[in-house]
Amino acid sequence: MNLKEFTSRVVPLKNKLFRFAKRYLEHTEEAEDVVQEVFIKLWIRREKLDEYRSVEALAMITTKNMCLDKIKSRRYPVDPIDDHRRFLENLPEEQKRDYSDEILMVRKAMKSLPQQQQMIIQLRDIEGYDFESIAEILEMNENAIRVNLSRARKRIRELITTSKVYDYQRN
Amino acid sequence: MTTKEIEALVAKYYEGETSLREEHLLKEYFQGDSVLAHLQEHKPVFGFFSVETKTSVSPDFESTLQDNIGGGRIISMSSSRKRLAWSLSLAASIVLIAGMVTIFKLGVFSPSQPFGTISDPQLAYMEARNALCMVSSRLNTGLDQMQRLESFNTGYNQVQQLQNFQTGLDEINKMNQLDNYQPIILNPGRNPK
Numbered sequence: 479m480n481l482k483e484f485t486s487r488v489v490p491l492k493n494k495l496f497r498f499a500k501r502y503l504e505h506t507e508e509a510e511d512v513v514q515e516v517f518i519k520l521w522i523r524r525e526k527l528d529e530y531r532s533v534e535a536l537a538m539i540t541t542k543n544m545c546l547d548k549i550k551s552r553r554y555p556v557d558p559i560d561d562h563r564r565f566l567e568n569l570p571e572e573q574k575r576d577y578s579d580e581i582l583m584v585r586k587a588m589k590s591l592p593q594q595q596q597m598i599i600q601l602r603d604i605e606g607y608d609f610e611s612i613a614e615i616l617e618m619n620e621n622a623i624r625v626n627l628s629r630a631r632k633r634i635r636e637l638i639t640t641s642k643v644y645d646y647q648r649n
Numbered sequence: 650m651t652t653k654e655i656e657a658l659v660a661k662y663y664e665g666e667t668s669l670r671e672e673h674l675l676k677e678y679f680q681g682d683s684v685l686a687h688l689q690e691h692k693p694v695f696g697f698f699s700v701e702t703k704t705s706v707s708p709d710f711e712s713t714l715q716d717n718i719g720g721g722r723i724i725s726m727s728s729s730r731k732r733l734a735w736s737l738s739l740a741a742s743i744v745l746i747a748g749m750v751t752i753f754k755l756g757v758f759s760p761s762q763p764f765g766t767i768s769d770p771q772l773a774y775m776e777a778r779n780a781l782c783m784v785s786s787r788l789n790t791g792l793d794q795m796q797r798l799e800s801f802n803t804g805y806n807q808v809q810q811l812q813n814f815q816t817g818l819d820e821i822n823k824m825n826q827l828d829n830y831q832p833i834i835l836n837p838g839r840n841p842k
Contacts (some may be wrong), residue, residue, distance in 0.1 A: 481718075489714065493705040500704065511704055514717060521718040576700045580693035588697070603698045606669055628665030634694060637661065 479524040488527075491534060494605055495541045501554065502545035502593070504556045505557045506568060516540045538615045542597075562586065562646055580638075587637035595630035598623055603631075650678065652685060659691060 479487070492513060499509035519540055519590060520527065530536045565585075567575065578586075597616060601607045609620045616623070650658075658675055661667045669677070679695035680682070767773040 484718075490715075492810070496706045497701065497704050510710060512705065512709075517714055518717050572815060573700075573703060576703065578693070578696070581697045581700060584693050584697035603672070606827060608669060608671070624665045628663065629721045631665065631694075632665050633692070638693065639690060 479527045483498055484510060484521060488517065488533060488537065490518075491537050493504060494534075495537055497604065498597075498600060499541050499545050501596055502542070503548060504561050509545075512541060512544050515544060529614050532611075532614075535611060535614050539617075541589075542615065559590070562591065583638050585632060587634045587641075590637065591630050591633060594618075595626050595633070599630050599634075604626055650674070655685070655688065659688065 495513045495516060495599065496509055499512045500506060503509050503512065503626075516537060520537060527533050527536070588599060591599070594616070601612045601615060602609075607615070609623055612618075612623050613620045655675075655678060658667060658671055662672065662675060676695050676699060678694050679688075680699065684692055767776060
């Protein structure tokens with residue numbers, strides 16, 4: 479694979495990889511660094527990329543592994559309250575309108591899910607991958623993915639309805 | 650799509666049984682303005698998913714990537730950082746070894762002069778004897794005081810006998826079980842709470 483092919487086939491994955499890394503790391507700059515390193519790794523192996531059935535799956539798996547390594551080497555976990563505040567502060571002006579209070583509530587519910595369920599929702603409901611690809615990327619079997627997906631969706635629904643009730647009572 | 654079809658799709662969605670095409674239909678439906686009142690609660694969920702797809706890397710991401718992989722420069726940041734750490738630790742060890750060699754060569758630590766201030770051996774012997782005698786007398790006074798601790802031991806042995814009391818108490822405790830059955834005894838035929 480030469481630079482031209484790499485630019486047209488691999489580099490366009492940047493936003494998908496970035497969103498995936500950000501879901502793991504909950505940190506914009508760290509996520510961008512990881513994606514840069516993933517591209518460098520793939521570029522070093524450019525001669526062998528055509529041997530893989532799917533370069534996209536390979537890129538996603540590499541991103542996942544790098545994120546998990548990064549999280550392991552962390553001294554302090556990311557503070558969820560801090561993460562929410564930073565998210566609102568760093569939100570670009572043009573996106574502020576998109577994040578209504580209700581959508582922010584869904585975001586909070588999503589954040590409270592176990593990591594694996596967050597990743598399944600990320601890959602299925604946000605990126606629209608089929609079960610086979612998700613199974614390959616997360617190295618799980620398809621059935622476990624279906625079960626966890628259903629659990630995660632129901633949990634989000636449950637969390638947003640209970641927090642609505644809570645808001646209503648408070649008002 | 651009819652209301653019934655949408656409701657069925659939503660139910661299927663939460664069971665994790667919808668296909669990608671059906672999920673696409675749901676997303677489109679909830680993006681629209683004609684969402685039925687009783688389905689409104691699901692709107693933000695699908696809204697969240699489509700908003701999240703807008704998250705993208707910063708504008709200078711590609712130019713950084715060009716710097717990293719373009720122009721034949723493929724050394725990653727992490728490996729250059731590792732190399733820097735290596736050379737720094739190598740330099741530090743060389744400095745450390747060189748420093749230790751110099752210090753031992755100069756003999757800073759080797760004792761070149763004898764310690765002490767008394768030059769007459771007879772006098773030195775007397776002084777040392779005096780000092781040692783004083784230490785031993787003080788030590789003996791301390792030992793006498795320690796002897797009294799012996800009586801503490803005797804007292805402790807007596808307290809040990811209280812252990813038997815505890816065993817008896819445990820036996821009596823079993824009587825408490827009786828309390829639990831009291832309701833049954835008083836009201837036969839009713840389950841105790």
